[in-house]
Amino acid sequence: MKKYVVRTDMEGASGIVSYEQAEPGSREYAEGRRYFMSDLRALVYGLRDGGADEILLYDEHYYGRNIELDDLPACVHVFAGKSPYQKDWAGGLTRDCTGLILLGFHAKAGSSGCLLNHSYSLDICDIEINGRSVGEIGNEAAIAGELGVPLVMMTGDSAGVREAEMLVPGVAAVPVKESLSEFGALCRPVNETQKEIYAMARAVASQGSRAVPFCIPGPITMKIHRTGKETVICRGDTVLECWAQYLKEYA
Ligand SMILES: [Zn+2]
Numbered sequence: 001m002k003k004y005v006v007r008t009d010m011e012g013a014s015g016i017v018s019y020e021q022a023e024p025g026s027r028e029y030a031e032g033r034r035y036f037m038s039d040l041r042a043l044v045y046g047l048r049d050g051g052a053d054e055i056l057l058y059d060e061h062y063y064g065r066n067i068e069l070d071d072l073p074a075c076v077h078v079f080a081g082k083s084p085y086q087k088d089w090a091g092g093l094t095r096d097c098t099g100l101i102l103l104g105f106h107a108k109a110g111s112s113g114c115l116l117n118h119s120y121s122l123d124i125c126d127i128e129i130n131g132r133s134v135g136e137i138g139n140e141a142a143i144a145g146e147l148g149v150p151l152v153m154m155t156g157d158s159a160g161v162r163e164a165e166m167l168v169p170g171v172a173a174v175p176v177k178e179s180l181s182e183f184g185a186l187c188r189p190v191n192e193t194q195k196e197i198y199a200m201a202r203a204v205a206s207q208g209s210r211a212v213p214f215c216i217p218g219p220i221t222m223k224i225h226r227t228g229k230e231t232v233i234c235r236g237d238t239v240l241e242c243w244a245q246y247l248k249e250y251a
Contacts, residue, residue: 001096002054002205003052003055003096004098004152004205005058005091005097005144005149006043006044006055006056006057006100006101006102007058007100007101007102007103007140008036008067008103008104009060009061009102009103009104009106010036010061010062011115011118012103012106012116012155012156012157012160013104013176014035014038014039014177014187014188014190014194015032015035015177015187015190016035016036016104016116017115017116017185017187018183019116021035022036022061023062024063033066035190037067037068038191038193038194039103039155039176039190039193039194040057040067040103040104041071041072042194042195042197042198042201043101043198044073045073045198046197046198046199046201046204047201047202047204049202050201050204051205051206054075054077055073055075055077056076056078056079056092057076057077058078058079058091059080059082060091063082064079064082065080077092079091084247084248084251085240085244087236087240087241087245090143093143093144093149095147095148095149097147097149098152099149099150099151099152099153099204099209099211100144100150100152101154102136102153102156103154105137105155105156106118106136106156106159107135107157107160107163108126108134108135110125110126110133111159111163113182114157114160115157115159115160115177115179115180115183115184115185116157117159117182120136120251121251123226123227123229124224124225124226125225125226125227127139127222127223127225128225129220129221130216130220135163137154137156137160137167138167139239141167141168142215142216143238143239144213144214145215146216146218146240147213148213149213150168150171150212150213151164151167151171151214152172152204153171153172153173153201153209154171154172154173154174155173155174155176156173156176157177157179158175158177159179161173161174161175168212169211170209170210170211170212171209171211172200172203172209174193174196176188176197177193216239218236218239220235221235221242222239222242232246
C-alpha cells in the first residue's frame with residue numbers, strides 16, 4: 001500500500017513571485033491559484049500513475065481553502081480548512097505512510113535575497129528546534145521524520161529546493177523557478193514545469209526513494225522568534241507536540 005501525504009503551500013508554486021498572487025481575495029489570486037493547481041494536478045496524477053494507492057492533501061496556505069476539488073483522481077482526499085496539528089494528529093501523517101511531499105514551498109525566513117522567504121506567518125523571523133534553525137521545510141520534515149516517514153519529494157523555487165536538499169539528501173526536488181531576489185525569479189511556462197513534476201512524481205511512486213527520515217531526537221525545545229514580540233518557547237517530547245502547542249496558543 002503506497003500512501004503519500006502532500007502538504008501544499010503557494011509561494012513556491014510555478015510563476016508566483018509576490019504575496020499578492022498567493023493571497024485569497026487579492027486581484028491576482030486567481031492567476032496564482034491557476035499556477036498552483038497546475039503543479040498540484042501534475043503531482044497527484046504522477047503519483048497515481050506511478051502506483052500510489054492513497055494521496056492525502058493537506059492545504060496549509062492561508063485558510064486552507066486553495067485546492068480546487070475538480071478534476072482530481074479518486075485516490076485523493078483533501079484536508080481543507082486547516083485543522084491544526086494536535087499532539088496525536090499530524091495532519092494525516094501516520095507511521096504507515098510511504099512518504100511526505102511538500103509542494104509549492106520556499107526558503108525559510110531570514111534567507112536574505114531569496115524569493116518570498118518566510119516561515120509560516122510573516123512575523124516569525126526564525127524557528128529553532130534544539131538549537132537548529134529551520135523553516136517550513138525543516139519543521140514539516142521533522143514532524144514526518146519522528147513518525148519514521150521521509151520527505152521524498154518537494155517542489156519550490158531554487159532556494160527552497162537547496163534548503164530541502166541540505167536537510168534531506170536524496171529528496172526528489174523539482175525547482176519550478178529560479179530565485180533571483182525576494183520578489184523576483186526566472187519563471188518557466190507552467191505547461192513545462194507540469195511535465196517535470198508529473199515525471200518526478202511518477203518516478204518517486206514507482207521506484208521509491210533513497211531519502212531517509214529527517215529526525216531531531218527529543219526531548220524538544222522549540223523557540224519561535226518573532227519580530228517585535230517576545231520569543232515563544234515550547235517544550236515537549238516531539239516536534240509535533242511543540243508545534244501543536246504553538247499553533248493552539250499563538251497562531
Ligand atoms: Zn509558506
